[in-house]
Ligand SMILES: Nc1ncnc2c1ncn2[C@@H]1O[C@H](COP(=O)(O)OP(=O)(O)OP(=O)(O)O)[C@@H](O)[C@H]1O
């Protein structure tokens with residue numbers, strides 16, 4: 001057990017969660033939210049859990065933070081089972097769900113933190129020390145004595161994080177921490193996350209924001225009910241998606257030409273871009289997603305250029321896909337697989 005404690009503070013083994021709800025006429029309806037999920041998160045990293053709406057991200061966070069029990073499978077925090085050792089797990093984790101819930105508007109920022117410190121059985125002197133430390137770390141010292149109802153959304157979000165840090169947890173869960181923050185507040189928040197991980201805290205963050213994931217996460221996992229891909233953002237970009245991108249300038253290609261292009265072997269997707277400055281916006285650039293299987297990006301250039309010979313305005317260029325493009329390709333491939 002000692003090995004798993006140090007190596008992987010967060011672990012899931014074959015995790016499955018089914019929600020059951022009673023519908024009209026007493027019928028029970030079941031929804032599989034998470035299926036066969038295996039995760040091993042090493043210590044001191046920022047681990048991103050990505051996936052579309054309804055993918056099961058919050059379900060995983062709620063199971064790992066002991067708010068929800070799994071239907072089957074196991075989840076462990078610092079080697080402790082989230083069901084059998086729920087009480088001990090709670091003492092070692094911080095959970096930041098964000099939003100308006102969970103803070104007391106009539107109390108000041110400092111009073112909120114002292115209240116939560118009390119719930120966590122911190123001695124009053126220690127509680128005060130830590131509350132001031134985290135208010136200062138999150139740039140809230142000068143508003144510590146204002147009622148939280150007067151805080152902006154970004155300030156509330158920072159107070160949520162201060163609350164999550166109060167018990168100095170070894171593992172922190174952040175469920176969509178930057179949603180609703182303005183770009184500057186989100187930027188500040190993003191800077192804090194890797195700094196926190198560098199102190200040895202293991203952080204699991206959920207987000208829909210791919211540039212954010214790329215910026216703050218050491219590793220990411222894409223889920224959609226089950227695991228779709230896992231690796232560092234670079235690894236996912238290099239190989240997991242099996243996609244390379246061709247960009248080519250064109251002059252008003254016809255619909256039928258684009259249809260032919262889309263149907264070519266190795267072409268996964270064609271995104272036409274319009275010259276929005278023109279009065280009659282014409283398609284003037286194509287982003288073509290190519291499958292890397294069999295090195296087809298090399299072989300496919302020629303037939304594509306042959307097809308586009310009448311409309312191409314220059315030679316094609318190739319680039320690696322962004323994390324967002326990979327994410328979309330992985331999900332699309334997954335849904336095709338599921339449909340098959
Ligand atoms: N209490 C519940 N009862 C029934 N179904 C639920 C419940 N909570 C979640 N679900 C369903 O489980 C699935 C996963 O939901 P979950 O909230 O974990 O997704 P998510 O990835 O966090 O989505 P989002 O990006 O929208 O926050 C969804 O289909 C959702 O409708």
Ligand SMILES: [Mg+2]
Nearest residue numbers: 057058059175
């Ligand atoms: Mg969610």
